[in-house]
Amino acid sequence: MSEIPKAKKSLSDIWKLKQRGKRDSDRHKKLINDAIKKNGKDLITEYNIITSDGDKKIKIPIRFLDRYKFKYGKLKDKGKTGQGLDVKPGDKFRLRKRKEEGGKPDKPSKEEGEAVFEAEVTIDEIVDILLKELNLPWMEPDKSSAIEVETEDLSSIEKKGILPNLDIKKTLFENIKRNAAKGSPKIGGINENDLRYRNWETNKEYHSNAAVYLMMDRSGSMSEEKTYIAKSFYFWMVQFLKRRYQNISLVFIAHDARAFLVDEKDFFKVSSSGGTLCSTAFEMAYEHIQANHPPSSWNNYVFEFSDGDNWGDDNLRVLEFVRKLLPLVRAMGYGEIVPEGDFSPWMNEENRLSAVLDREINRTRFVSIRIGSREEVFDALKAFFNVDNSAKKMVGGV
Amino acid sequence: MNSLLENRVVEIEKIADDMGLDYYPINYEVVPQETMLEVISYGLPTRARHWSYGQSYEYQKMQGEMGFSKIYEVVLNNDPSYAFLLDTNSDIANTMVSAHVVGHVHFFKNNYLFKQTDNKMVYHAAERAQRIENYIQRHGIEAVEKIMDIGFALDRHIDWHKGPNRTRYKKGEKYFKKTGFDDFDDVFETRGFSHKEVAVKNDFPPFAEFDILWFLVTYSRVLEPWQKDVLEITRQESYYFYPQYMTKIMNEGFASFIHAEIMLKLGCVEEHEYFDFCKIHEKVVQPGSNKLSINPYFLGFSIFTKIREEWDEKHKNGESDIDGLQRIYQIVEDEDDISFIRNYLTEEMAKDLKLFSYKKIKAANSVDAIEVIGTELDKIKETIVKDLYNYRSPLICIVGLEDGILQLEHTTVSIGTLDVKHLEIVMKYVYDIWGSPVNLKTVDSEGHIIHYTCDELGFSE
Numbered sequence: 088m089s090e091i092p093k094a095k096k097s098l099s100d101i102w103k104l105k106q107r108g109k110r111d112s113d114r115h116k117k118l119i120n121d122a123i124k125k126n127g128k129d130l131i132t133e134y135n136i137i138t139s140d141g142d143k144k145i146k147i148p149i150r151f152l153d154r155y156k157f158k159y160g161k162l163k164d165k166g167k168t169g170q171g172l173d174v175k176p177g178d179k180f181r182l183r184k185r186k187e188e189g190g191k192p193d194k195p196s197k198e199e200g201e202a203v204f205e206a207e208v209t210i211d212e213i214v215d216i217l218l219k220e221l222n223l224p225w226m227e228p229d230k231s232s233a234i235e236v237e238t239e240d241l242s243s244i245e246k247k248g249i250l251p252n253l254d255i256k257k258t259l260f261e262n263i264k265r266n267a268a269k270g271s272p273k274i275g276g277i278n279e280n281d282l283r284y285r286n287w288e289t290n291k292e293y294h295s296n297a298a299v300y301l302m303m304d305r306s307g308s309m310s311e312e313k314t315y316i317a318k319s320f321y322f323w324m325v326q327f328l329k330r331r332y333q334n335i336s337l338v339f340i341a342h343d344a345r346a347f348l349v350d351e352k353d354f355f356k357v358s359s360s361g362g363t364l365c366s367t368a369f370e371m372a373y374e375h376i377q378a379n380h381p382p383s384s385w386n387n388y389v390f391e392f393s394d395g396d397n398w399g400d401d402n403l404r405v406l407e408f409v410r411k412l413l414p415l416v417r418a419m420g421y422g423e424i425v426p427e428g429d430f431s432p433w434m435n436e437e438n439r440l441s442a443v444l445d446r447e448i449n450r451t452r453f454v455s456i457r458i459g460s461r462e463e464v465f466d467a468l469k470a471f472f473n474v475d476n477s478a479k480k481m482v483g484g485v
Numbered sequence: 486m487n488s489l490l491e492n493r494v495v496e497i498e499k500i501a502d503d504m505g506l507d508y509y510p511i512n513y514e515v516v517p518q519e520t521m522l523e524v525i526s527y528g529l530p531t532r533a534r535h536w537s538y539g540q541s542y543e544y545q546k547m548q549g550e551m552g553f554s555k556i557y558e559v560v561l562n563n564d565p566s567y568a569f570l571l572d573t574n575s576d577i578a579n580t581m582v583s584a585h586v587v588g589h590v591h592f593f594k595n596n597y598l599f600k601q602t603d604n605k606m607v608y609h610a611a612e613r614a615q616r617i618e619n620y621i622q623r624h625g626i627e628a629v630e631k632i633m634d635i636g637f638a639l640d641r642h643i644d645w646h647k648g649p650n651r652t653r654y655k656k657g658e659k660y661f662k663k664t665g666f667d668d669f670d671d672v673f674e675t676r677g678f679s680h681k682e683v684a685v686k687n688d689f690p691p692f693a694e695f696d697i698l699w700f701l702v703t704y705s706r707v708l709e710p711w712q713k714d715v716l717e718i719t720r721q722e723s724y725y726f727y728p729q730y731m732t733k734i735m736n737e738g739f740a741s742f743i744h745a746e747i748m749l750k751l752g753c754v755e756e757h758e759y760f761d762f763c764k765i766h767e768k769v770v771q772p773g774s775n776k777l778s779i780n781p782y783f784l785g786f787s788i789f790t791k792i793r794e795e796w797d798e799k800h801k802n803g804e805s806d807i808d809g810l811q812r813i814y815q816i817v818e819d820e821d822d823i824s825f826i827r828n829y830l831t832e833e834m835a836k837d838l839k840l841f842s843y844k845k846i847k848a849a850n851s852v853d854a855i856e857v858i859g860t861e862l863d864k865i866k867e868t869i870v871k872d873l874y875n876y877r878s879p880l881i882c883i884v885g886l887e888d889g890i891l892q893l894e895h896t897t898v899s900i901g902t903l904d905v906k907h908l909e910i911v912m913k914y915v916y917d918i919w920g921s922p923v924n925l926k927t928v929d930s931e932g933h934i935i936h937y938t939c940d941e942l943g944f945s946e
Contacts, residue, residue: 098512098567099520102531102611108523111539114626154537155638155911157881157895160904161930166858168845168868169777174841178857436691 123208124468131217131468132319132461214326221469248284257283259412271280297332297388297417298380299325302368303354304393306343312461314355315426317392319464320422324390332386338375346371365397365421365440366404376415387416390471395423397440405440406447413452420454420471486515486570493580493753500675500750501587504810507742508590509604513583515572522546524559524569532610532722535633538600557769558582562593562729563603577758578765580751581744588743592736595818598728601648606725615720620711632712634913636698636719641876644696649724653703654691693894694883696720698917707920716918730876731821737819738785738802741770742793745786746810772838777855779840788829789813822869830869832862842868879903881925890938893917895927902930902945905937912939 098104207286244257262281263272301321303309328335339354341347344362348371373391380387389412397405423441444455454474456467486494492792494513501508516524526542557578558569568586570579592597603609621629643649694700698720702713729736748754748762770787773780793809800808807815818829842858842865860862874880880897893915897905908925916923922940929935938945 097516099516104516104520104530107530107534107541108519108526108542111526111534112542113539114534115539115543116537153907155634155907155914156641157879157911158904158907159637159879159901160907162901163899164844165871165900166842166864166868167777168779168865169841169843169855169857170779171772171839172776173839174857174860176857176859179846179854180857181854267714291782322753459557 119208119363120212123213124220131323131464132315162476170472210326214323217323218327218330221331221465221472223454243286245284245286246282248286252284252286254283254285295331295333295338296336296384297328297334298336298338298387299328300338300340300372300375300387300389301325301354302340302342302346302372302389302391303343304343304363304365304368304391304396305356306363306396308363308394308396309424312426312428313392314392315462316424316464317422318355318456319461320392320458321390322386323464324471327468328388336380338372340368340371340375342368342371348375363393363396363398364401364404365391365393366401366408369405369408369412373412373415376412382415382417389416389419390422391420392422392424393440395425395439395441399438402438402440402443406443409444409448409453413448416452418452418454418471418474420456420474422456422458422467424458426459487576488514489576490515490579490583493576493581493751496751496753497580497584497587497747498942500589500724501584501743504743504746505814506587506591507594508587509563509565509594511560511586512565512567513570513586514567515570515579517572521556521559521569521571525556527718528726529561529606529610529722531607531614533614533633533718535637537637538628558586560586560589561607562599562602562604562725563607564594566590566593567607567834575761577754577761577809580754580758581748581762581765583735584747584751585740586745588740589736591743592732592739592817595814596728596732596736597819598731598821600631601647602728603721607730610722613721617718620715623661624711629715632715632918636716638911639698639716640719640723640932641878642676642695642697642881643699643720643723643727644694645690645724645727647696649721649836651696651699651703654689679791689886690883693896695880697881697883697893698723701915701918705919708918712918727876728821731823731873732825733780734785734822735817735820735825736785737782738789740786741766741782741786742789742813777843784838784869785825787834788825791831791834792816822873826866826869830862830866835860835862836866840865876910887924890922890924890940891915893923895923895925898928908937909939909944912937915938916940 244254244419258277258281259274261283262274262277265281266273266275289407301324303314303317305314325335325337337351339349339351341349341354342364344364344367348369368391369389376382376385376387376389409419421441421444423439441455444453448455452474454470455469458464458467490513498511522542522545526538526545530701556571557574558568558570560566566586566589568583574582593604593717601632617633690700698716702708702716702720705713708716737893745766748766754762765785770783771780772783792813796805796807796812797809799805805812816825816829843855844858846854846856861914875897879900881893882894883891884894885892912923912925916939922938925937927935927937935946
């Protein structure tokens, strides 16, 4: 015992404990972020994310951050040992989920086939990373997206006014100030010089409102995969817009040959009925905006997804409503989901809605995008938000 | 450390000395939870930085916050030894833990596996960490991390019997094969004349090599000296940790046994504290409410307690020169968990503890369920020790070098197949540091032999 010098400094100081854990977990977090960046495009359609409610922390598998080993994949079950039960061979028990307990486990007990490390990140963190990668610097709330509204407010303080508007606090304060100047800082002897009134003032208030019209063809030809692509796109679109606007109102319009206003949970359900008239959705959006979201106080976003199986003569009607909508919106888009090898033999490429819109509509506030697979959702988002971005440059706000 | 605890430690060590415990000097330090988590995440708190410690630090923190694990102590195998206690634990809890620590340190100093470890590791790790810090300065964190990742991927593949410090294969170790004929024997009719010994193609390595890191560090031609150093550091650490892995049941069981003994003899504990001690002790050595796994503290403690009774009895009856405690010290010296369970878990004890072996099955509605296999002692022993081999990793060895391709073989195919996702990455690692193609032989789930290869074109089956 004798030869150990009594440590003057504690070991944790000498070994620089208290800093290591933090340093290495910062490093770990950085690697996670790098990994997310590198895989941003994949994360865009990650199921766990787009089905999350957007607020909570979510877990996403970060496979590249495992500690790789030679290890068993599938083990032949040679059995394990249990304890404390009176049993005989052949007895069967159902397992319940249970909390770990007992003893003093000092290492996480990992089962065979150790779980893939899952990073816990917030949607916000991913949005940060994606926005950076999408090169969309504008996603901060800015003046140009805010809408000025004049309001009247009791705020300026004047020496003259009417009694009901007397500001007692300010008045007392003035009184004390005056007494203090005379050497005794106390309340007393209030006279006319102390009185302060609040007066009405005209204020400019900036409303940051967006109405987002999410529209989707849900006729029979919209497969599950196509719907998933639309869902991924819409998830991020809304997440990005949330960055910019304080209030977002979502309007879901589903259509086949007719359009329906639906709520979010029904939106992605595909109906089996055939027939596609995209114009019905645009028409409904047009009427809804006029009735509820005037551009004087709303930034309107309109987007429609379809697989392009639109009835030929409906294209002209779509054009008509898109043109009508253009002055009312900040940005509008049409996404046509056409997986490779998925084509209608009777469809003339030139008559596809995407082609028609591409030809006919001035691109300033409108974009027509074709998406072939999940991997292209990232570029589609980029294209759509670039439209919004250039719209801002050209018109300087709404 | 407050003076109360300090005085108690003095008394604890006096009792320990009287009991004949033989341990390195112990430095105690009482630390806050966060420091404790760090020490646990690192295992060896002076070793070099790596992102994965940050990962386990976060994990530990989360576990702590969720109340899943309560950590009482960490003690480092070193001479002198370092013990960390938690500042939020009561004095009585830390008194018990201090006694527990003495048990661990006796174990470190006397167990045959630990005797082969570096008992100045804490300082060596600090020196090595400094070297790695210098490499980070010179080559950047990414480059160093990459090598460390590779080291950690392979560090379970050591050969304990050959030990951490080895020299290159000697010439004499080469296996020569007599060849009857030379290529020109026919022409020159010199049969019998050219009986010479030539090295067979597969004679390198001369025997199946299980210490993969050692082989690569020693014979790779593409590694720079600093890279070899980093890999060697991870290898040395693996040798250091291996006995801890191999003696978990014994080490914890013994330390629990010792703390119980010492606490019984400790005079300075207040009566009301004694009740608290019993509660904590109970918690540590309880079977646990999880019927499907065994608390190693409990199992080890139970076996040692039983041995104590038996040999005290023998000693009393004149059948043995040594008593229970001395017998326990012998066992601590000579055994590891595998032999400990095989030799000292008795039928009677298995019955008392109601041990049984089981396997997982799928019930009808795909709920997880288990089926009891039986209560036969051999089967129970087998299922307890099966996870203890080779760091629970598949056994993989280097068997040869054919046409410049490094040949690996997975030898424990009867236990299970390899995880291909991991295999791909680790094969790439090996390819990276070996510098030439690598081939691995294993079997698929149907039992067919398959080869995986990693070369400049990537990984393929």
